Amino acid sequence: xxxxxxxxxxxxxxxxxxxxxxxxxxxxxxxxxxxxxxxxxxxxxxxxxxxxxxxxxxxxxxxxxxxxxxxxxxxxxxxxxxxxxxxxxxxxxxxxxxxxxxxxxxxxxxxxxxxxxxxxxxxxxxxxxxxxxxxxxxxxxxxxxxxxxxxxxxxxxxxxxxxxxxxxxxxxxxxxxxxxxxxxxxxxxxxxxxxxxxxxxxxxxxxxxxxxxxxxxxxxxxxxxxxxxxxxxxxxxxxxxxxxxxxxxxxxxxxxxxxxxxxxxxxxxxxxxxxxxxxxxxxxxxxxxxxxxxxxxxxxxxxxxxxxxxxxxxxxxxxxxxxxxxxxxxxxxxxxxxxxxxxxxxxxxxxxxxxxxxxxxxxxxxxxxxxxxxxxxxxxxxxxxxxxxxxxxxxxxxxxxxxxxxxxxxxxxxxxxxxxxxxxxxxxxxxxxxxxxxxxxxxxxxxxxxxxxxxxxxxxxxxxxx
Amino acid sequence: xxxxxxxxxxxxxxxxxxxxxxxxxxxxxxxxxxxxxxxxxxxxxxxxxxxxxxxxxxxxxxxxxxxxxxxxxxxxxxxxxxxxxxxxxxxxxxxxxxxxxxxxxxxxxxxxxxxxxxxxxxxxxxxxxxxxxxxxxxxxxxxxxxxxxxxxxxxxxxxxxxxxxxxxxxxxxxxxxxxxxxxxxxxxxxxxxx
Numbered sequence: 093x094x095x096x097x098x099x100x101x102x103x104x105x106x107x108x109x110x111x112x113x114x115x116x117x118x119x120x121x122x123x124x125x126x127x128x129x130x131x132x133x134x135x136x137x138x139x140x141x142x143x144x145x146x147x148x149x150x151x152x153x154x155x156x157x158x159x160x161x162x163x164x165x166x167x168x169x170x171x172x173x174x175x176x177x178x179x180x181x182x183x184x185x186x187x188x189x190x191x192x193x194x195x196x197x198x199x200x201x202x203x204x205x206x207x208x209x210x211x212x213x214x215x216x217x218x219x220x221x222x223x224x225x226x227x228x229x230x231x232x233x234x235x236x237x238x239x240x241x242x243x244x245x246x247x248x249x250x251x252x253x254x255x256x257x258x259x260x261x262x263x264x265x266x267x268x269x270x271x272x273x274x275x276x277x278x279x280x281x282x283x284x285x286x287x288x289x290x291x292x293x294x295x296x297x298x299x300x301x302x303x304x305x306x307x308x309x310x311x312x313x314x315x316x317x318x319x320x321x322x323x324x325x326x327x328x329x330x331x332x333x334x335x336x337x338x339x340x341x342x343x344x345x346x347x348x349x350x351x352x353x354x355x356x357x358x359x360x361x362x363x364x365x366x367x368x369x370x371x372x373x374x375x376x377x378x379x380x381x382x383x384x385x386x387x388x389x390x391x392x393x394x395x396x397x398x399x400x401x402x403x404x405x406x407x408x409x410x411x412x413x414x415x416x417x418x419x420x421x422x423x424x425x426x427x428x429x430x431x432x433x434x435x436x437x438x439x440x441x442x443x444x445x446x447x448x449x450x451x452x453x454x455x456x457x458x459x460x461x462x463x464x465x466x467x468x469x470x471x472x473x474x475x476x477x478x479x480x481x482x483x484x485x486x487x488x489x490x491x492x493x494x495x496x497x498x499x500x501x502x503x504x505x506x507x508x509x510x511x512x513x514x515x516x517x518x519x520x521x522x523x524x525x526x527x528x529x530x531x532x533x534x535x536x537x538x539x540x541x542x543x544x545x546x547x548x549x550x551x552x553x554x555x556x557x558x
Numbered sequence: 559x560x561x562x563x564x565x566x567x568x569x570x571x572x573x574x575x576x577x578x579x580x581x582x583x584x585x586x587x588x589x590x591x592x593x594x595x596x597x598x599x600x601x602x603x604x605x606x607x608x609x610x611x612x613x614x615x616x617x618x619x620x621x622x623x624x625x626x627x628x629x630x631x632x633x634x635x636x637x638x639x640x641x642x643x644x645x646x647x648x649x650x651x652x653x654x655x656x657x658x659x660x661x662x663x664x665x666x667x668x669x670x671x672x673x674x675x676x677x678x679x680x681x682x683x684x685x686x687x688x689x690x691x692x693x694x695x696x697x698x699x700x701x702x703x704x705x706x707x708x709x710x711x712x713x714x715x716x717x718x719x720x721x722x723x724x725x726x727x728x729x730x731x732x733x734x735x736x737x738x739x740x741x742x743x744x745x746x747x748x749x750x751x752x
Contacts, residue, residue, distance in 0.1 A: 106748075109740050109741055109744040110737060115718050119734065119740065121748075130589075130641075133590075133592075134591070138731065142731070151752060159588075159589050175589060177590060181591060221752055226642075227639075228638065228640040242664055244671065245593075249731060250731055253734070254735060254738070255745075258719070258730055258733070258734060292634060292637055293662070296662060323638075323664075356750075360750060392578070409573070409574070410574050410576065410632060503585045505585040524580040525580070525581060527580050530584075530603055531603075
C-alpha cells in the first residue's frame with residue numbers, strides 16, 4: 093500500500109525533474125510562468141547578456157498591471173500619468189516581449205489585467221500545474237489545486253531560461269475551516285481571521301492547504317481571495333483541492349483543455365486530493381460560524397479585529413508603533429475611524445463578484461462627501477463583464493470612480509495613492525506603512541465593508557446595508 | 559555573484575518586528591529596469607522625514623551606524639512582497655548580512671542568491687544582539703558560525719547548496735543549464751503536457 097500523501101505532495105512529486113539531496117535542492121518544472129513589467133526587466137537583461145532565448149514562450153504569459161495607470165490609456169503619452177519611470181517600464185516590457193517572441197497581453201488586447209486575475213479567467217490556471225510569477229500573490233492560483241508561489245527576479249530569469257527552479261521541498265500546513273460563513277460575512281473576512289489567528293509568520297516555510305466545509309462551499313472567486321492572502325500568513329503557497337466547482341469554472345475558457353482532452357484532464361484532476369491518513373506538519377482550525385466582518389487596525393494583515401470588537405491592548409513596542417502610525421486606540425472599535433479614501437480592487441478582490449458585492453451595497457446610496465472611492469476592475473475582461481451588467485452605472489451613480497484595469501492603489505507605484513495621513517479602507521492585501529502612499533493609513537476589508545464605509549464616511553459594518 | 563566567505567563588521571539594530579519589503583524599499587522606487595543604485599532609497603521613509611529632511615533619530619542616520627555591514631532586525635524580517643529589489647537595496651546600501659529570529663521565505667531566497675547572508679539565530683543570541691548594538695561580529699560562511707566580541711561562537715543553519723553558492727560565488731542559472739538534458743527528458747516523458 094502506498095503512503096498517504098497530501099495534495100501538495102502529489103503536485104510536487106509530479107514536477108520533480110531531479111530529486112533533492114542533502115547538497116542540492118530539487119529541480120522543479122514550471123508549467124506556467126506569468127510575467128509583468130516590474131519584476132522582469134533585470135531578468136531579461138540576464139538572458140540578453142548570456143545570449144539565451146526564452147525557452148518556452150508557450151508556457152509564458154506576459155501582461156502589464158503593476159505600474160500601469162488606471163486612467164484611460166490610448167497613447168504612450170498618457171502613460172506619463174504614472175511618471176516617466178513607470179512609463180519606461182511598460183515600454184521596456186513591450187520591447188522585451190517583442191525581442192523574445194512573447195505574446196504580450198497588453199494595451200488593445202482586451203485581455204490585459206492583474207497577473208492573478210487573467211491566469212484564471214483565461215483558463216491558463218489549472219489544477220495540478222506549477223505556476224510562478226515574480227509577485228508574492230501568485231499563491232492565488234492555488235485556489236485551483238495548483239502549486240503556485242511568488243519568486244524573485246533571479247528566479248524569473250531561471251524560469252525564462254530553463255522552465256525550472258531550484259527548490260527545497262516546503263513543509264505542509266492544514267488550515268481547517270469548519271461550519272459555514274454567516275450571511276454578510278465573506279471570504280475576505282475569513283482569510284483575515286485566519287491570518288489573525290496564525291500570525292503573519294505562522295506559515296513561514298510551509299504550503300497551506302485550506303480544507304473543511306466552509307472552504308468547499310466557496311465559489312472559485314472566493315477561493316482565490318483565500319489563497320491570495322496565504323503569503324500574508326508567511327506561506328509562499330496556499331492550495332484548495334479541485335472539485336466540481338473548479339471544473340465548472342474552467343470549462344469552456346479560452347486556454348482550458350477542449351473536447352476529449354477536457355475529459356481526460358478532469359479525470360486526472362479528480363485525483364488531486366489529500367489522501368485520508370496523510371499527515372501535515374502543522375494545522376490550524378477555525379469555525380466559520382463564529383465569524384463577523386473583519387477589519388485590520390494595525391500595519392500588518394495579522395493585526396485584525398471583528399468590525400464590532402474593540403482594538404486589543406498590547407504593550408510590545410512594535411504593536412504600539414503600529415497603533416501610533418494608524419492613529420487608533422486600544423479599547424475602541426474601528427467603526428469610530430473616519431475614512432478619506434476607499435479602494436475596491438486588486439488581485440485579492442478585483443474580480444466580478446467583488447465588484448458586484450460592492451455595487452450591491454452602494455445601490456441607492458451616495459458615497460459620503462469627504463470620501464473618494466475608486467473601483468478598479470482586476471482585468472479588462474472583468475471591466476467589460478461588469479459594464480455588461482450595468483455595475484459601472486451603479487458605482488458612478490453612487491459617486492465613486494470607475495477606472496481602468498490594474499493593480500492601482502494596492503501598490504503605490506502607478507499614480508493611484510492616498511495622501512499622507514489619509515485613511516484608506518482597501519480591499520487589497522497589505523496594510524504596511526506607506527504601502528498605499530507615503531504616510532497613508534490602510535484598513536483592509538471586504539468589498540462590502542469597503543462600500544459600506546464609503547457611504548458612512550467611517551469604517552462601517554456592511555450588514556447594516558443589506 | 560561574488561564569493562562571500564566571511565564578514566567582519568559592526569551591527570546596527572532595528573528591533574521592530576515584521577519589517578516588510580515595502581519598508582526596505584517602497585514600491586514607488588521599483589519603477590526601474592536596473593538593479594543598480596537602489597541603496598539610496600533603502601528604508602527611505604524611515605531615513606527621511608515627510609519634508610525631505612534627514613530623520614536624525616532613525617538609527618541608520620546616527621554617526622555610530624556609519625559603516626555597519628550587519629543588520630540585526632526584529633522577528634520575521636523581509637515579510638511581504640517578492641521584490642528582489644529589497645536585497646539589492648540592502649546590499650547597495652552597504653549591508654552584507656541580516657540576522658533575525660525569523661526571515662521571510664522569499665526574501666531569504668532572494669538574499670542568498672545575491673550574496674546577502676540571511677541568518678536565523680536562536681532567541682537568546684538575538685536578545686543579546688538587540689541589547690548590544692554596534693557589536694563587532696565575525697560571520698564565517700564556511701563553518702556557518704558567528705563569533706561574538708567575547709569569543710563565543712554561535713552556529714547557524716544555512717542550506718548546504720546556498721552555502722556552497724555563497725562560498726564559490728556560483729551562478730545558479732549556470733547550474734540549472736547544466737541539467738538541460740534532464741529537463742528535456744522530463745518534458746518528453748511526463749504523463750501530461752501543460
